[in-house]
Amino acid sequence: MKRVCILSTTENVVEAREIAKAITNGDVLKVPVSKKGEAPATHWFCCLSTTDEGFEKLLELRKNSIIEEAGPKEFLSRWKLTIIK
Numbered sequence: 779m780k781r782v783c784i785l786s787t788t789e790n791v792v793e794a795r796e797i798a799k800a801i802t803n804g805d806v807l808k809v810p811v812s813k814k815g816e817a818p819a820t821h822w823f824c825c826l827s828t829t830d831e832g833f834e835k836l837l838e839l840r841k842n843s844i845i846e847e848a849g850p851k852e853f854l855s856r857w858k859l860t861i862i863k
Contacts, residue, residue, distance in 0.1 A: 780833050783825045783846055783853035785811075790842035791822045801835045802826065807843075815860030823859070825850040 786794040786807050798806040806826065810819030828836065839845055846853055854860065 779827045779829060780847050781825065781849060782828055782833055782836060783823070783848050783850055784836070784839060784843050785845075785853070785857060785859070786822050786839075786843040788819060788821065794822075794839055794843045797839055798824075798836070801832070801838065802828075810862040811854065811859040812862055813858060813860070815862055817862055819862055821857075821859055823850075823854065823861070825853070 784794070784798065784807060791807055795805070795807050806824040807822040809823040810817070811823045812818070812820045833847070836845055844857070
């Protein structure tokens with residue numbers, strides 16, 4: 779299994795969610811994030827576990843999202859984003 783993080787901008791999140799839902803059969807990209815961890819959200823984030831085959835399918839999201847095999851803390855730190863609480 780791979781641990782995969784997905785990040786989409788607010789502008790692209792609706793389309794990214796539709797594509798991801800078709801692939802994962804679940805709701806994704808529901809965690810709001812921003813540079814300072816304050817609203818409004820500039821990006822939407824999720825982290826999930828998937829097979830190699832699932833990861834290949836998720837790569838379809840690259841058109842409007844960033845997808846990396848990583849842990850959530852490392853991933854958000856690399857992109858300088860914080861979860862909005």
